[in-house]
Amino acid sequence: MATAQTTSASKAKTPRTTPRTAPKTARAKTAKRTTASRTSRTRNATPSAKRSTQAVKNGTVSAYAERAVLIPVGAALIARDQVLARVNDTIDTFGSPAKANAQLRKFERRGNTARNRLEREVRKTRVRIEREVRQTRGRVEREARRVQRDGEDLANRVQERILNLV
Numbered sequence: 001m002a003t004a005q006t007t008s009a010s011k012a013k014t015p016r017t018t019p020r021t022a023p024k025t026a027r028a029k030t031a032k033r034t035t036a037s038r039t040s041r042t043r044n045a046t047p048s049a050k051r052s053t054q055a056v057k058n059g060t061v062s063a064y065a066e067r068a069v070l071i072p073v074g075a076a077l078i079a080r081d082q083v084l085a086r087v088n089d090t091i092d093t094f095g096s097p098a099k100a101n102a103q104l105r106k107f108e109r110r111g112n113t114a115r116n117r118l119e120r121e122v123r124k125t126r127v128r129i130e131r132e133v134r135q136t137r138g139r140v141e142r143e144a145r146r147v148q149r150d151g152e153d154l155a156n157r158v159q160e161r162i163l164n165l166v
C-alpha cells in the first residue's frame with residue numbers, strides 16, 4: 001500500500017491527502033481491489049464453480065440438506081401414525097372380552113357360511129359329473145348294441161353267401 005511519502009513519479013502528481021480523507025481513500029482502494037479480485041476470480045472460474053457459488057448464495061444447498069433430513073423424519077412419522085391407527089382399530093375391535101367374543105362369533109358364522117357354500121358346490125359338481133357319466137355310459141352302450149347288431153347282421157350275410165356257394 002502506497003503512503004503519502006512515496007516518491008514515485010505517478011504519486012508525485014497526486015495531491016497529498018489530509019488525515020481526515022486518508023481513511024476514505026484507503027477504504028476505496030481496498031474496495032476496488034477486492035471487487036477487481038472477485039471479478040477476475042469469477043471470470044476465470046469454471047461454469048460449475050460459478051453455479052455452486054450461486055447455489056450457496058441462493059440457499060439451494062441448505063434447502064437440499066434440509067430436505068435430506070426432513071424427508072425421512074416425515075416418512076417415519078407417517079408410518080408411526082399408520083401403525084397407531086391399526087393398533088387403535090385392533091384395540092377397539094378386541095378391547096374387552098365381550099367385543100372379542102362378538103368378533104369370534106362373527107368369524108365362526110363367516111367360516112360356517114363358507115363351508116356350506118363349498119359343500120353345496122361340491123354336491124352340484126358331483127351330481128353334474130354323475131349325470132355326464134350316465135349319459136356317456138348310455139351312449140356307449142347304445143353304440144355297442146348297434147355295433148354288435150351290425151356285426152351279427154354281417155356274420156349272417158356271410159354265412160348265407162357261403163351256403164349259397166356250396
